Amino acid sequence: MIDTKGRSLELFYIDGHPDGMITAELFNWTGHVFVTPRTRLSEALRRQEAGYAGVYLLLGEKEGQDFAYIGEAEDLRTRLKQHAAASDKDWWETAVLISASANRLNKAHVKYLESRLIGMAREIGHTPLHNGNCPSLPGLTEADVAKMEAFLGNLMVVLPAIRVDMFIQRSRPAGSSGPVLSVDGVMAGTASTAPEVTRFVLNKPRAELTAKAVVQNGEFIVEAGSHARSEWLEEGSKVSTYKSLHDELVRSGVLKASGAHRVFTKDYVFSGPSAAASVVSGHSESGPRAWKLESNPNISFGEWQARQLETLPEDDISE
Template identity: 40%
Template sequence: MSQPAEAFGRTIQLFLVDGTPNGLTIASIHGWTGSVLVATQSTFAKLLARPEVDRTGVYILFGPDPADALSMRAYIGEADSVRDRIAQSAGDRGFWETAVVITTSDEALTKGHVRYLEARLIELAISAGRVSLDNGQAPSADKRRMPEADRANMEAFLANLKTVLPVIGLDLLKPRPVAATKAAGLAMTPDETRFEIRHKSGVKATSVEEEGEFVVLPGSEALKDAGYQGTNSYGELKQELIAQGVLGAAPDAKFYTFAKPYAFKSPSAAAAVVLDRNSNGRSEWKVVGSKLTYHQWQEEKARTAGNPAS
């Protein structure tokens, strides 16, 4: 039986144009003609000077959402020659911190291709729900009319972009964790492990790990005004969660309550918000109904993966 394609590893090539990690970067996948050029505001001029940017392609401007401190914003565009269009778009938008140009090394993209890619990227970003789009309305269906063979080629191109973009720090196409879209009372699936914090203060919280994110589930609690603000690196994040309605509490309530799921970047960030102080999430979170810490669970999982017959 042949191995499914998704089971194979991928080699992503990152070329540091200036030889520095913060300089202009070109990302690609071995054997793929696509090129993804990544610049910050400080290296934007160098991006515009690259010959690849004078080709037909798609571009993305990405940065914090001025209207929501917990979210990111993106603008997606296309052009016959990306250079002039991206420069104009960047000048019209002050939110962006990262500029990305997507083209090919063999100049194979046509106007029809990039119109299709732009429409699909916007559609996928809306579906993922991780960013607010600065595009206004989605492109019309006319932009997606292509011969069947060309559509198939562009979908394969998009599949590679879904791999490359998160590596360079853009997760706008990555679907939200399943737990972040389901109800709090959802039954556990057979292969799902849930974690909990049950603190002596009485606060209780439950979470799951999905795709590298630590999702605290609705109904979980967080300590209220525990007095550790000066030693909580995630104090500002917690205030934003309160301001955005992720955390709420009645005036006389002892704890805040998660009104909806929230995906944290690490178990320690989640534990710090729950316990209102800097916390080692690897030891604070334990497997539900067990004394096994998240760290011990990870080690056991690694041993099992290394010895599948055991």
């Protein structure tokens, strides 16, 4: 069951702009997340929470791709000083310090969080890690394990809000998109608790490419078995920002070579129809035009979406 409860998140831009130091906190959560660019590290480490026990992320780029390191410390300030001076970690540009109010996390807690975060990051595979082996989980009581898992659950809400998406699981098991409950582009009413799904298709006959996608719970999911272009076609200044996404899906094994093209090995959630269409086509593509309703190929995604908006009663539109 999907959690549809709203959450209240407070971001405070300490420097007055989003590229400086930021604090992030959820209502009714003891966790505290602090983001600082490396250029402000001296100022950042003077803050009280920098002396707490916690886990931290070092984020940057290495050889043209995102790179990260995940660690833990009883004193975050001391550990970050060490990393700033280390020659083997000169690639990082941003640090994310994760602690709890009143310094409530102990050594075992932060070791547990470090191990879980490293395991999650490696399983998802978006961002290569500088870490060596994943440390084993420390021995915690059943109650403490439950507390740390709840802490992680809240942290996974906060991190995407500060543009840390390395823990977002976009690939899904094949077939996870569920049953089709839509007819001719109009969402079908149902007493079932199953999520409503609308199915789309993208055909490239000349390239022998066919991809299928569904819109479910607000997500645009390309289904396993769909085709994608083997290589990115655009070059030079025309290269789309979606090329890096195409390359990432190849590297992570979501896209596997199959004859003259590639095939999605898993269902994959894209940020929108254009990102999905571009990865499938191997060049920049307008998703609202490229994707067509499977039940009525004369209707594009853009036209289908416009129809959904037209059905909104005036009372549902905010002033």
